[in-house]
Amino acid sequence: MLEGLILDSGSNLPLYRQVSDGIARLIQAGTLQSGERLPATRELAASLNLNRTTISAAYALLEEQRLIRGHVGRGSFVALPQANVPGSRVDWENILPRLDISSSSPQSAAISFSTSSPAGDAFPMEQFRRLAKEVIDSPEAREILQLGSPLGYGPLRRYLLTKAREEKIAGPQDDLIVTNGCQQALDLLARVLASHGETVIVEDPVYHGLLRVFERAGAAVVPAPVRTDGVDPEELEALIAKHRPRAVVLTPSFQNPTGASIPGSNRGRILETVQRNGVVLIENDIYGELRYAGESAPPIKRLDESGNVILLRSYSKVSFPGLRVGWVIAPRPVIARLAELKQVSDLHSDQLSQAVLLRFAESGELSLHMERTRATGALRLDAALNACRRFLPPAATFTRPQGGMNLWVELPPPLNARDLLSRAQEHGVDFLPGNYFSVEGGHSRCLRLSFGGLSPDDIDRGIRSLGRAAARELELSRETTFDPAPALV
Amino acid sequence: MLEGLILDSGSNLPLYRQVSDGIARLIQAGTLQSGERLPATRELAASLNLNRTTISAAYALLEEQRLIRGHVGRGSFVALPQANVPGSRVDWENILPRLDISSSSPQSAAISFSTSSPAGDAFPMEQFRRLAKEVIDSPEAREILQLGSPLGYGPLRRYLLTKAREEKIAGPQDDLIVTNGCQQALDLLARVLASHGETVIVEDPVYHGLLRVFERAGAAVVPAPVRTDGVDPEELEALIAKHRPRAVVLTPSFQNPTGASIPGSNRGRILETVQRNGVVLIENDIYGELRYAGESAPPIKRLDESGNVILLRSYSKVSFPGLRVGWVIAPRPVIARLAELKQVSDLHSDQLSQAVLLRFAESGELSLHMERTRATGALRLDAALNACRRFLPPAATFTRPQGGMNLWVELPPPLNARDLLSRAQEHGVDFLPGNYFSVEGGHSRCLRLSFGGLSPDDIDRGIRSLGRAAARELELSRETTFDPAPALV
Numbered sequence: 001m002l003e004g005l006i007l008d009s010g011s012n013l014p015l016y017r018q019v020s021d022g023i024a025r026l027i028q029a030g031t032l033q034s035g036e037r038l039p040a041t042r043e044l045a046a047s048l049n050l051n052r053t054t055i056s057a058a059y060a061l062l063e064e065q066r067l068i069r070g071h072v073g074r075g076s077f078v079a080l081p082q083a084n085v086p087g088s089r090v091d092w093e094n095i096l097p098r099l100d101i102s103s104s105s106p107q108s109a110a111i112s113f114s115t116s117s118p119a120g121d122a123f124p125m126e127q128f129r130r131l132a133k134e135v136i137d138s139p140e141a142r143e144i145l146q147l148g149s150p151l152g153y154g155p156l157r158r159y160l161l162t163k164a165r166e167e168k169i170a171g172p173q174d175d176l177i178v179t180n181g182c183q184q185a186l187d188l189l190a191r192v193l194a195s196h197g198e199t200v201i202v203e204d205p206v207y208h209g210l211l212r213v214f215e216r217a218g219a220a221v222v223p224a225p226v227r228t229d230g231v232d233p234e235e236l237e238a239l240i241a242k243h244r245p246r247a248v249v250l251t252p253s254f255q256n257p258t259g260a261s262i263p264g265s266n267r268g269r270i271l272e273t274v275q276r277n278g279v280v281l282i283e284n285d286i287y288g289e290l291r292y293a294g295e296s297a298p299p300i301k302r303l304d305e306s307g308n309v310i311l312l313r314s315y316s317k318v319s320f321p322g323l324r325v326g327w328v329i330a331p332r333p334v335i336a337r338l339a340e341l342k343q344v345s346d347l348h349s350d351q352l353s354q355a356v357l358l359r360f361a362e363s364g365e366l367s368l369h370m371e372r373t374r375a376t377g378a379l380r381l382d383a384a385l386n387a388c389r390r391f392l393p394p395a396a397t398f399t400r401p402q403g404g405m406n407l408w409v410e411l412p413p414p415l416n417a418r419d420l421l422s423r424a425q426e427h428g429v430d431f432l433p434g435n436y437f438s439v440e441g442g443h444s445r446c447l448r449l450s451f452g453g454l455s456p457d458d459i460d461r462g463i464r465s466l467g468r469a470a471a472r473e474l475e476l477s478r479e480t481t482f483d484p485a486p487a488l489v
Numbered sequence: 490m491l492e493g494l495i496l497d498s499g500s501n502l503p504l505y506r507q508v509s510d511g512i513a514r515l516i517q518a519g520t521l522q523s524g525e526r527l528p529a530t531r532e533l534a535a536s537l538n539l540n541r542t543t544i545s546a547a548y549a550l551l552e553e554q555r556l557i558r559g560h561v562g563r564g565s566f567v568a569l570p571q572a573n574v575p576g577s578r579v580d581w582e583n584i585l586p587r588l589d590i591s592s593s594s595p596q597s598a599a600i601s602f603s604t605s606s607p608a609g610d611a612f613p614m615e616q617f618r619r620l621a622k623e624v625i626d627s628p629e630a631r632e633i634l635q636l637g638s639p640l641g642y643g644p645l646r647r648y649l650l651t652k653a654r655e656e657k658i659a660g661p662q663d664d665l666i667v668t669n670g671c672q673q674a675l676d677l678l679a680r681v682l683a684s685h686g687e688t689v690i691v692e693d694p695v696y697h698g699l700l701r702v703f704e705r706a707g708a709a710v711v712p713a714p715v716r717t718d719g720v721d722p723e724e725l726e727a728l729i730a731k732h733r734p735r736a737v738v739l740t741p742s743f744q745n746p747t748g749a750s751i752p753g754s755n756r757g758r759i760l761e762t763v764q765r766n767g768v769v770l771i772e773n774d775i776y777g778e779l780r781y782a783g784e785s786a787p788p789i790k791r792l793d794e795s796g797n798v799i800l801l802r803s804y805s806k807v808s809f810p811g812l813r814v815g816w817v818i819a820p821r822p823v824i825a826r827l828a829e830l831k832q833v834s835d836l837h838s839d840q841l842s843q844a845v846l847l848r849f850a851e852s853g854e855l856s857l858h859m860e861r862t863r864a865t866g867a868l869r870l871d872a873a874l875n876a877c878r879r880f881l882p883p884a885a886t887f888t889r890p891q892g893g894m895n896l897w898v899e900l901p902p903p904l905n906a907r908d909l910l911s912r913a914q915e916h917g918v919d920f921l922p923g924n925y926f927s928v929e930g931g932h933s934r935c936l937r938l939s940f941g942g943l944s945p946d947d948i949d950r951g952i953r954s955l956g957r958a959a960a961r962e963l964e965l966s967r968e969t970t971f972d973p974a975p976a977l978v
Contacts (some may be wrong), residue, residue, distance in 0.1 A: 145809035320634035
């Protein structure tokens with residue numbers, strides 16, 4: 001049955017992925033023909049000596065990839081040929097692989113806790129206008145409009161690297177590349193480091209766009225639970241010992257979605273663990289400058305002298321998200337490979353925005369803006385925490401971030417975040433439910449509240465509405481009666 | 490020998506790729522251990538019943554990927570473990586896959602024919618400055634600085650789509666996405682359409698960045714020769730029949746690097762061929778507006794009513810290359826998938842540049858600028874053709890483009906473009922040699938002359954230098970004597 005399907009117990013790829021990849025290869029090679037019936041999950045499981053759920057997961061993935069089609073009661077069949085059908089229109093739905101991305105439609109809620117980004121009404125528009133015009137009038141404008149380097153706009157790159165060396169987050173062996181925000185940095189890193197099924201440990205829950213990047217690149221993603229203090233060094237060590245990953249991706253400060261931070265003492269232990277195991281640590285530090293309370297902890301990159309740590313930063317969260325400028329600081333060979341791939345991907349990042357943000361930083365306006373952002377952020381965080389205390393059901397728990405833009409709520413059973421969302425939306429409030437951030441499909445009682453773009457008043461009113469909606473859901477759950485089911489014998 | 494290495498004669502992947510992929514899998518699975526010696530190419534060729542050069546090519550690729558290491562006289566060995574070495578620094582050189590990208594270092598030649606882009610001194614700086622300031626002062630500036638859509642900045646997207654509908658290059662079934670120039674459009678398309686070893690036919694010679702995108706995505710790339718009239722419909726039909734590709738990528742107008750265009754009559758035949766075979770046609774039309782002479786031919790997309798054609802356009806070649814704005818027009822399902830992937834890749838394109846280019850287009854300044862560009866382009870093309878006629882060796886041939894920025898020279902034997910380049914650089918002239926654009930490593934006697942960014946005087950002087958250098962090389966070749974080699978018996 002399915003000869004040619006060979007599994008390898010020593011591989012880092014999960015078994016269901018090995019099964020689905022193997023079947024995909026048989027389909028592509030023509031060994032399995034279009035229209036052919038696949039073995040029932042039960043049969044294939046028995047013949048491969050695997051659990052039936054492993055086979056089901058593999059079939060589900062193949063179906064998602066449009067390589068097979070399931071028909072209820074009849075089984076699964078190899079889908080229409082991947083090769084195109086002569087004489088017909090292109091069957092786009094059939095040939096395009098589907099990405100598993102939840103639609104993030106624009107929010108029309110009156111109070112939306114859905115977006116982890118700064119409020120537009122706080123943008124320093126007057127400063128932006130003045131400095132952007134300076135750039136446009138400058139003699140450098142002509143160069144800015146000409147083709148640039150995959151590494152980034154020279155003057156910005158020099159500025160960022162000099163500053164990073166002063167901050168001791170770039171050593172003499174390090175270099176820097178400018179990317180289209182942190183998202184592209186993650187995409188390039190995933191494609192360079194983990195595109196052959198390498199294992200990558202990510203936080204769970206985790207920013208959806210980070211998870212998808214590594215999954216899509218072909219990495220085997222392993223979740224590390226985020227505790228009150230972020231990822232626990234001992235748990236991480238055990239996961240590394242078990243899975244021998246290529247890389248670990250952490251957001252040590254004000255993690256998205258939990259808002260949790262790894263304390264300074266644990267940062268050193270985590271660094272020591274990755275160094276001892278020769279693992280790459282990708283440190284996503286895009287919220288690091290948004291601390292409103294408590295003691296600051298250094299980026300792990302600052303502690304690293306062995307060259308294991310790759311640091312990601314961005315102007316998106318601290319200035320203008322619409323100008324796509326982030327950067328990566330890493331050992332030279334890493335930056336060289338990222339630059340090669342960046343050139344293939346989109347030649348280079350837009351230079352006008354790079355030049356405007358450089359002026360914004362050099363003029364000192366960025367620092368002033370960050371101070372203001374931290375002051376308003378502190379008020380917003382306070383408002384959010386107070387409202388959670390006052391309005392959420394007593395049995396709900398929530399994180400207590402000291403910065404950033406997000407906090408994480410866990411509802412008491414039997415509530416679930418998707419149902420609560422439907423009810424909240426009726427009252428003009430929305431948020432992203434926890435399973436959106438889950439590595440393996442959990443966190444259904446959790447939700448992320450992004451408070452960074454809302455006024456304290458809106459935060460208060462919004463969470464009050466949520467609390468009311470949750471209370472109503474709890475009441476309803478108590479009213480529900482069940483017909484007792486007969487015992488199964 | 491190497492059990493588990495299974496080749497499939499029905500696959501689209503070239504045999505050397507099947508061998509290298511298979512060995513890579515064995516290494517990743519641990520079946521082949523670090524330090525283990527691989528069979529000699531001769532032995533493995535015999536055992537697989539393949540040509541020895543196929544095995545050599547596979548080993549060369551694996552070496553490039555740093556999976557194996559060759560030691561002269563001792564054979565090839567599995568490289569240091571892909572899994573990281575505990576207790577040591579990360580061995581970046583070992584774990585990072587090398588991309589096969591020739592370094593395109595910044596040109597310092599006095600007269601550089603190396604870059605297919607407009608001259609910076611022709612940029613309409615005054616108009617750019619005025620319009621960019623209008624954007625910055627506009628009430629929309631706040632929205633421009635906020636997070637945007639993966640599909641592009643709304644007003645620009647609407648403008649481009651309306652214009653495309655007027656031009657009949659977008660039908661009612663089509664949609665549009667803004668990308669970071671045409672390069673990102675190619676990257677997204679390659680990842681969406683051809684990331685599982687699908688066959689893609691590209692022109693040969695072809696723009697290096699286009700070839701690399703598809704190769705890197707994992708496509709099996711098949712070359713279609715570019716003739717005087719571009720790709721020949723009958724040759725293309727035969728290639729499609731033989732290789733059953735997923736997609737064909739063409740630049741029908743002023744192709745890079747040859748400058749060749751497909752005449753209107755052939756465009757219809759090519760469209761009919763791809764439609765009949767259910768093949769996707771990716772039409773790269775970034776030079777289409779730069780016609781200086783002859784009759785214009787419609788984009789193939791305009792002729793297509795079946796939804797087989799995906800059209801790529803960009804502002805890079807007709808305005809400011811440093812502002813990275815291109816776009817894709819294609820059936821809705823294609824645009825939806827591109828948008829999903831774009832969101833994973835970098836969220837969305839920079840909005841400031843999109844807004845500035847929109848203003849540039851809407852104000853009519855873009856059209857005026859294009860008229861000027863066509864007028865100067867015509868003079869530059871004339872200068873280039875005249876200089877080629879006068880100064881190149883009589884036996885050299887060259888294309889006669891009617892637009893665009895590039896022409897293609899073939900030197901007479903025994904000249905070769907790399908040697909000529911070394912000599913030309915001594916005289917302050919450079920260009921890109923033909924093998925840079927070759928799909929399978931040919932065109933060594935050819936070279937691309939990009940004249941779009943040079944004044945007629947520089948073009949004249951530059952080609953005169955090239956002609957002298959070529960004449961000198963020809964003389965040298967006649968002076969060289971060879972020791973006759975003994976017969977092989």
